[in-house]
Amino acid sequence: MNLPRALLLILPVAALLPAQTYDLVLKGGHVIDSANGIDRVIDIAVSGNRIARVATDIPSAQARKTVNVSGLYVTPGLVDIHAHVYVGGRLNALFPDDTALTAGATTVVDAGISGWRTFDDFKRTIIDKSKTRVLAFLNIVGHGMGGAKLENNVEDMDPVATAKKVKQYPDLIVGIKTAHFGLPGWDALKRAVEAGRLCDKPVLVDSSILSNTKRSTREKVLDIMRPGDIHSHTYNDRQLELLDRFSGKVQPYMLEARKRGVLFDLGHGGGSFLWPVAARAMREGFPPDIISTDSHPSSYMLPQVTMPNCISKLMALGMQLSDAIRRSTEAPARAIHRYPELGTLGEGRVADIAVFKLQHGTFALKDSWNAKLLATRQLECVLTIRNGELVYDLDGLAFPLWSTAGDYEVIR
């Protein structure tokens, strides 16, 4: 029997089922799904690994399990396009599941720890074994990240071999990364762009502009990067001359670059989020297009860079929650050419969902220099669904009381 005919047999039966049509209903939450223009209280039903229905008042009777999420925010699973999860590569990284899924990020993109020579190992050891959807920017350096000696070796920056590897895994590799290039000139960035051109993918750029590199921000964002390429570390003043150092105004070439389609990504990390830069840029109307963490073992500790933490920081500087969620879901999904597959709660999409509590109080948010800003709101992930499976539930919202559940086995 071929598949379409099988579906014809099944569908009418499913439509006639009187009850428990859905595996899970999230009831009463405030849904933020920018792609569908939703920013209000509405229910979400999941069947299998898909979003089955988004509607007001989906009856609990139709669900095997109902989770009351009233008072909470429900968003598409966050997409963190700048993470470091190739544990076992040459740069220190974090396993994705216990760090990303607990923060509502259901998709993380490893930003260039692997290159074309090491990607297969990354895939085998981490991508294939993680519950988190793990994607990759492939480093233009064949050996990937691993210190100045490897990363300054222009000989190992092969656009053809890199593009070939991207084409071998079009579902996993979303683009090219260049980073940490310590020699003068544009070799690394130009080769990354060339690889991006060969495989029609964006380049994620980390590139410092110290005077001895003979590189300028203007040339980088106007002449070399293409529309759709992404500059990370937007608020790192050693990577981009975003603000005029005398007037504090946004440089005209940054506005022009944005206009021509170059994207700017947060990439917080251990060195790239400075309150003086971020506060001024936000005041001057230059928010990052995309919110991402650049999380790794040291940025995870004192600066606590998870996605909700980065969102809280931008909210403290005036960004609206719904706008911050858009820049953490739909915007990154589009940037890596994976929209609308990712970054939305549209019916029929994979059920990657995050639920957040917006806490009110006094919170110390620390930048990469361990300087703090006292904020009055902080976003906390309380529940995560990945591929239809409930993988994280901080307060046990989805589970019954032990005292009334009898001699239960593991409750799913």
Next chain:
Amino acid sequence: MNRVFPLLLLLVQHGDTQEPQIYDLLLKNGQVIDPANKRNGRFDVAVVGNKIARVGQNLPAAHARVVVNAEQYYVTPGLIDIHTHFDWQGADLNLQPDHNSLTNGVTTAVDAGSSGWKNFEAFKTRVIDSSKTRLLAFLNIVGAGMYGGNVEDDVNEMDAEAAAKMVLKYPRILVGIKTAHFQPPTWDAVDRAVKAAELSKSVAMVDFHPKPGRDYPELILKHMRAGDIHTHVFGRLIPQLDSDKKVQPYMFEARKRGVLFDVGHGSGSFWFRIAVPAIRQGFLPDTISTDIHKNSIMLPRANMITTMSKFLNIGMTLNQVIERSTVNPAKAIRRPDLGTLSEGVIADIAVLELRKGEFGFLDSGHGKLVGDKKLNCVLTVRDGQVVWDTEGLTATDWTRAGPYSNFK
């Protein structure tokens, strides 16, 4: 004469007033819970270098480089989790120690038998030596540890002499012998683990599945020695309770003999329907530990601070919970230098917040207990260094930090 006189004056002055000590870090006015020193009250804790310099009252803030107002918090010795799995480079289910321990106030974690004598040194090189967390280990009685297939049931792999020799070679890291997952219905694994512990003058930690001909009372009354630790005490496979949910008399008898009972929460070994009645009848665990690994960290949230919160909400006092997460595990692994804020010891400190509200907690079967208290670790000091600080207690407000830039 003229030269000698000022010198004498100087000497006299020096003798009169004690030279003030400069503290690198001063935790002011926290509620200090340090059961090892029977302390539970408001104290200041001063750190110099990587050591606890003073614990006292009214220590001068002016003498400290960094002062933390700890008034709202509990200050405890760095927590000790004696059942963890942190060989993240060696074993699939293992997690990375630092961000899973230090964020929870855990400054000492003991890997519970991931490695055996054949591969412990590789584990040490690839993980232990580069962890910020003090990582110690129980050595698996199985030479190959927990890494390979059916090897854990292979008695020929259990060489007590070789295991003991390895423990004696690394006495500052290896605290004892672990046996786990052994399925054949014999006593071989337990007896060899205890034998290896005996030979190395260390402790055996036992994970045990009762079988016909190998029952639990016999384990804790005969095969284990005083000081040996039964982990997973609130697991489903262990007959701690009778059919009326009464704690079996042999549990108390074994405790009287000196056998220790450890939590080892994990993905299968902590059930409210066992722990709640046991604790209400006065059978508290001796040590609280997590058995943290990839399958227990997510849904049951079996990290240290959440596990401690579960016991708090079952009805244990905060002092009882801290005792079982600091001094008790330190004693169990025979490291009296740990789990205490005594002056002169390495400065491993946790600063904890006790939140009030409504919180849900899951057991290994995902049954929920709703409680009104939750512990949260706000600051961790490891080896004198602040490694975790969620409230920015040691951070400067950015508006007062002066101009800073990555160019400087």
